[in-house]
Amino acid sequence: MTDEKTTDHNITDKHQQRMQKMKEKVDARIESATEERGILIVITGNGKGKSTSGFGTVARAVGHGLNAAVAQFIKGTWACGERQLLENAGVKFSVMGTGFTWNTQDKEKDIAAAQQVWLKCKELLSDTNIDLVLLDEMTYMLSYKYIDLDEVITALNNRPKHQHVIITGRACHRAIIELADTVSEIKSIKHAFDSGIKAQKGIDW
Amino acid sequence: MTDEKTTDHNITDKHQQRMQKMKEKVDARIESATEERGILIVITGNGKGKSTSGFGTVARAVGHGLNAAVAQFIKGTWACGERQLLENAGVKFSVMGTGFTWNTQDKEKDIAAAQQVWLKCKELLSDTNIDLVLLDEMTYMLSYKYIDLDEVITALNNRPKHQHVIITGRACHRAIIELADTVSEIKSIKHAFDSGIKAQKGIDW
Numbered sequence: 001m002t003d004e005k006t007t008d009h010n011i012t013d014k015h016q017q018r019m020q021k022m023k024e025k026v027d028a029r030i031e032s033a034t035e036e037r038g039i040l041i042v043i044t045g046n047g048k049g050k051s052t053s054g055f056g057t058v059a060r061a062v063g064h065g066l067n068a069a070v071a072q073f074i075k076g077t078w079a080c081g082e083r084q085l086l087e088n089a090g091v092k093f094s095v096m097g098t099g100f101t102w103n104t105q106d107k108e109k110d111i112a113a114a115q116q117v118w119l120k121c122k123e124l125l126s127d128t129n130i131d132l133v134l135l136d137e138m139t140y141m142l143s144y145k146y147i148d149l150d151e152v153i154t155a156l157n158n159r160p161k162h163q164h165v166i167i168t169g170r171a172c173h174r175a176i177i178e179l180a181d182t183v184s185e186i187k188s189i190k191h192a193f194d195s196g197i198k199a200q201k202g203i204d205w
Numbered sequence: 206m207t208d209e210k211t212t213d214h215n216i217t218d219k220h221q222q223r224m225q226k227m228k229e230k231v232d233a234r235i236e237s238a239t240e241e242r243g244i245l246i247v248i249t250g251n252g253k254g255k256s257t258s259g260f261g262t263v264a265r266a267v268g269h270g271l272n273a274a275v276a277q278f279i280k281g282t283w284a285c286g287e288r289q290l291l292e293n294a295g296v297k298f299s300v301m302g303t304g305f306t307w308n309t310q311d312k313e314k315d316i317a318a319a320q321q322v323w324l325k326c327k328e329l330l331s332d333t334n335i336d337l338v339l340l341d342e343m344t345y346m347l348s349y350k351y352i353d354l355d356e357v358i359t360a361l362n363n364r365p366k367h368q369h370v371i372i373t374g375r376a377c378h379r380a381i382i383e384l385a386d387t388v389s390e391i392k393s394i395k396h397a398f399d400s401g402i403k404a405q406k407g408i409d410w
Contacts, residue, residue: 192246
């Protein structure tokens with residue numbers, strides 16, 4: 001009985017020592033991170049979760065009373081659930097609304113629609129009242145050269161110091177990745193769609 | 206002038222043909238995906254965006270009028286922005302609320318707290334009124350063996366057929382990954398924290 005208790009006590013001690021060490025490491029890292037400013041976050045890669053991560057961060061920011069705005073490229077022909085919720089919470093949306101480029105099959109129309117949303121983005125990126133701008137699926141616009149890379153980089157560099165920006169989409173241009181403070185690449189390990197499960201409301205849109 | 210127009214026309218034609226082909230491919234894939242049921246999504250990996258992706262999907266589901274519930278392991282001592290917004294929208298939260306295990310340094314207390322949240326999870330996973338359950342940062346509870354893997358797998362397998370579940374956290378157990386329909390692994394390419402930028406309200410919590 002006494003032995004068992006001693007063993008239990010040793011295990012508890014070990015756990016506490018390990019956690020104490022971890023706490024010291026974490027605390028030291030937290031202490032060395034002192035800068036506070038608007039950051040550029042890129043969420044790229046082929047896996048599911050890029051846009052939802054962007055919208056989750058918008059929800060987080062709005063929940064804290066920050067002002068957030070969303071520009072949506074490509075999507076926008078479907079009634080996305082997050083848009084309804086976030087618009088109710090005061091988030092302004094600018095939506096390209098033409099759908100996927102393989103649906104329109106009209107390059108000139110797509111470029112005009114992309115340019116129109118980009119004009120709005122430039123406004124947002126110079127508005128000191130906006131704390132967070134989500135540029136959802138913008139990477140494709142740069143891949144297709146529907147909007148100008150240099151213009152995007154200039155607008156990002158000249159934005160208000162406190163303003164956070166999130167860019168989502170596959171195959172993000174290297175120049176944007178270099179500029180970014182935080183970059184996550186979402187790899188697809190598997191996707192329900194590939195097993196014959198259709199896109200479902202509340203999950204996929 | 207005529208030549209230029211012809212060239213323009215050819216380019217437009219090519220774009221349309223390419224997009225027409227892409228549309229056929231996409232349409233065929235959409236047509237072959239016919240099954241509709243609750244899916245298990247795992248968002249794992251070391252990069253930023255796991256929890257925000259989960260909460261973004263909750264926002265999406267709630268925006269469509271679905272019933273969603275959230276169980277939060279580990280976190281919960283900070284006032285997360287997304288919680289405030291989503292609770293206002295009717296999402297029920299069950300929160301472990303003890304903070305990180307290196308902060309409590311008390312294994313027994315952590316296990317008891319994890320078990321309490323897991324009890325609530327089992328309720329949610331058998332409630333036919335719930336369309337989506339987010340099990341935020343549950344992977345750590347399995348790594349630490351604070352909750353039982355077999356019990357989790359049984360509860361996931363026996364949940365209502367229409368119910369979607371999202372599990373987030375680093376190093377997800379292989380058995381859960383095998384069970385899942387969609388798995389994304391978020392790799393960290395870089396993180397602002399590593400450049401001395403502190404965790405900021407609305408972005409990191």
